[in-house]
Amino acid sequence: MGVPPIASKYPIQVGSANVLGGRDKQQDDLLVQPQLFISKDGLPVHLFAVFDGHGSDGHKSSTATKKLFLEQIAAHQSTVLIDPIQTLVDIYRIVHKALLEDSSIDSYMSGTTAVVALLVGNTLHVSHVGDSRLVVVRCENGIYSGTQMTSDHTCEQSTELDRVRATGARVEQLQNGDHLDGPLRIFKGSLPYPGIVVTRSIGDSVATRLGVLHQPDVRTIELTEHDTHIILATDGLWDALTVKNIAEIISQIPSAQEAATELTNIGVRRLNQLHLDDNTTVIVVERQRMTASGDRF
Template sequence: MPKFLSGFLPSKWCASANFFRKCFHFTCKMGCIQGKCCRKHAPSSRSDNKEELGLYPGQNAHIIANTSLDVVDVPAHNFRLTYSVLSQRGYYPETPDKENQDSYCVRTNIQGNPNVHFFGVFDGHGLSGTHCSTFVKDRLVEILSTDVALLDDPVKAYSNAFLATNDELHNSGIDDSMSGTTAITALVIGDKLYVANVGDSRAVLAVKEGNRVLAQDLSYDQTPFRKDECERVKLCGARVLSVDQVEGLKDPRIQSWGDEETEGSDPPRLWVQNGMYPGTAFTRSVGDNMAEKIGVVADPEVSTVQLTSSHPFFVVASDGVFEFLPSQTVVDMVNKYADPRDACSAIAGEAYNLWLEHENRTDDITIIIVRIKDLSNV
């Protein structure tokens, strides 16, 4: 089940519980209230633009974008990164020409430094979701690249870049009042990996332990399922309720929703005190100006890892991948393939099929796989 109420719901649409459920079902399934919500966006450069697909001929068709294979060196530590990207538009039976709202960005040699490389996935939502994700994937890396303090304090630079990008989006002319994007990004600086997350996409690192390759999450979904995030938005004035609670089908005083695996079909969401909006099921994003009033922020959580020879690869992907695929399953699938292009295709195909087993549509799916080659422990 999608984790956001894309497009959001004006309170006047929800005078009755039954009508609210109808509105809610439609926006969740379609991702946009009106289906054809975003004008077509012209392709940009190869390295940081999603690959568009044609129309799906049928529900069971699995069509994926072509993947590319690229290599970049990290000379300071004498290793290289081999990476591949795949972005697949979701299948939406009621709106077969709906755009892919995911964007991605790969930028190597940040600030002209051959040891600094950036990988990011941006999952747009709402009526202007495509424009939000495209704007953010362009501006975030540009702001990072111009920060003279990037190498001295990458964590602070990351936070400043996200907040500055958020401010620029608000003033860009794009209507982000009820639209925005999540962002999961990875920055390689020498033999250190910095992951900055806003929202519910994910970055995962593979860790070799003996004969096993284990998944280590480098980001944690920022949703009301997390007690710390739930309490934070409540202090900012948010009501946190599931749709059944908003409709009166469940007791709103029960502020326990289990976990995301078991309660993902009706997750806790954020609402203003006296209205039926915005209905976001995430607590951080870029954009979503209206939701900022109840605690949704663009400040990222940043994790840092010292890379070693025990780390064969990492994955950065939208929640179109991780909605039904656990991190360990994704790592196991990547580990089966020497070529990350093959791994991208296999994971996208499995995620696509699992979506159709559980829903009548699929989400947009975007994945970046980065293999770490020849890194020594010395």
């Protein structure tokens, strides 16, 4: 779903898409909120986020988390730009607590990842838990490239693995016939659950006792005139395409909405070829620059 170009000194176009893939239920959700509020400097503050739910109530978890983030960031607009790291850490704590206390959602073994981005002029504040990602695509001398701005919170990261194992959790792959297969998962002792892949998430009350955190990584990025696109996506896209693939696709597509749709469609086809089933959700934010005379380029 596209958003009309936002007219300002820092105009943007936004496109988004999400598909079921081979799943029976859509557990992803997304948040596109241009001009959520205006900064003290008179700049529009844009909010973008993707959520990848998991567990029996994963769909409820991602949808509830989306609503909670929108409410909390709006409520913290006086501090989120002054002290983004502490404010976003506080917001994640509030959202996590609210999700666990929501009696309509079984959060014992259900939860969601989150990538939440605030764009203010050339400044991008990025926070995340889990393995959904944010990538910045740049064009320099006509050559497009991408850089991943988030690090997956999984047991593939040694610091994450060490923390989880220190709680006594069992970490291993699933048995597939006579061999182990798939990503490392977290289990409670000798029990066959929760089997969660991510080491940080919103919700998942049983996993919090196994070292799974709700505290996000937060960073601030100063974008340059060469940084043309911001991509947020759930792991359905990243399991299918590399950052280089995505930059190449972006370079050939003229609009944010077309890019989001094409990335999603190509990603799903690639997942099918790999015999993987997953929801895929993508947000593409295209930045447009202006010359001193007001012309876009």
